[in-house]
Amino acid sequence: xxxxxxxxxxxxxxxxxxxxxxxxxxxxxxxxxxxxxxxxxxxxxxxxxxxxxxxxxxxxxxxxxxxxxxxxxxxxxxxxxxxxxxxxxxxxxxxxxxxxxxxxxxxxxxxxxxxxxxxxxxxxxxxxxxxxxxxxxxxxxxxxxxxxxxxxxxxxxxxxxxxxxxxxxxxxxxxxxxxxxxxxxxxxxxxxxxxxxxxxxxxxxxxx
Numbered sequence: 001x002x003x004x005x006x007x008x009x010x011x012x013x014x015x016x017x018x019x020x021x022x023x024x025x026x027x028x029x030x031x032x033x034x035x036x037x038x039x040x041x042x043x044x045x046x047x048x049x050x051x052x053x054x055x056x057x058x059x060x061x062x063x064x065x066x067x068x069x070x071x072x073x074x075x076x077x078x079x080x081x082x083x084x085x086x087x088x089x090x091x092x093x094x095x096x097x098x099x100x101x102x103x104x105x106x107x108x109x110x111x112x113x114x115x116x117x118x119x120x121x122x123x124x125x126x127x128x129x130x131x132x133x134x135x136x137x138x139x140x141x142x143x144x145x146x147x148x149x150x151x152x153x154x155x156x157x158x159x160x161x162x163x164x165x166x167x168x169x170x171x172x173x174x175x176x177x178x179x180x181x182x183x184x185x186x187x188x189x190x191x192x193x194x195x196x197x198x199x200x201x202x203x204x205x206x207x208x
Contacts, residue, residue, distance in 0.1 A: 031118040031173045035194050038101055038116035039171055042090055043196045045071065046167060050202040052077050056164060057202070058126075059089075064161040067092040067122055070106075073201075082107045090115070092122035120191075121172030126164035131156045133168065135195050143172035143193040165203035169196045 050057030052074030063070035070089040072081040081087050089104040100117040104110060121143050133145040145168055150156040171194045178187040 031175065032192055032194075034116045034118040035171045035173045035192070038119060039169060039194050039196050041103075041115055042101075042169055043198050045088060045090075046169075046200070047198045048201055049073055050200060051075060053081075053202070054205070055202065056162065056200045058161045058164060058200075059087075060160065060162045063089060064124075064126075066124055069124055069161070069167075084108065092119070094120075118173060119171055120174040121170075123170040125168040125170070126158050126161050127156060127166045127168070128159045128163055129156065130166055131168070131197075133195075135170070135193050143170050143191065145170055145195065165200050167198045167200065169198065170194070 046069065049071035050073060053072065057072050058064050059070035059072060068089065068091040070087070072087050073085075074081055075086050076083055084105060084107065087106040089106060090101060091104065092101050093099070098117060099120050101115040101119050101122060103113045103115050105113070123144060125145060125148075127148075129150050131148050131150055133149070134147040135143075135145055148156050172191055173194070174191045175187075175189060177189040181188075
């Protein structure tokens with residue numbers, strides 16, 4: 001009976017550990033899929049900014065920056081950007097309710113939609129030329145890109161959003177630790193970074 005009890009205890013521990021691992025992997029897959037979907041949506045719509053315009057389509061004046069971007073396009077070629085989907089702003093919000101990305105369709109009247117609610121960080125970088133960079137710096141609550149270089153191999157600084165031709169989007173997904181260190185099924189905290197480089201539609205214009 002003693003041997004049976006020991007075997008059952010070991011089996012129970014292994015089963016609990018297995019359940020914890022499966023739950024954690026499900027959470028990781030779901031969060032990563034949500035982040036990838038958000039990245040695809042942002043990349044596609046930002047790339048189309050400036051359609052029908054002679055600018056890059058990015059609105060400044062505080063609307064576009066490290067964690068938000070407002071873009072305009074003349075989708076119906078009416079000469080105005082006051083139609084649905086023609087004046088859009090993406091914003092990363094982190095508050096007591098959680099962290100998420102919302103899409104604001106500002107014309108003809110503002111409507112708000114949730115893009116992703118499993119995102120723990122969003123960073124936008126604005127450049128006037130193509131760049132290469134290093135990813136994976138997901139510490140200290142951010143997922144930055146580092147070692148940003150231009151085609152000449154020298155360090156490339158950012159430009160103001162209205163002068164940008166290329167935008168780098170970086171999303172962070174974090175998973176908290178599960179269990180206690182040293183116990184069966186313990187999973188340490190982890191962070192995943194997803195990055196996309198977007199070429200703006202009017203990037204080849206000589207001037208904006």
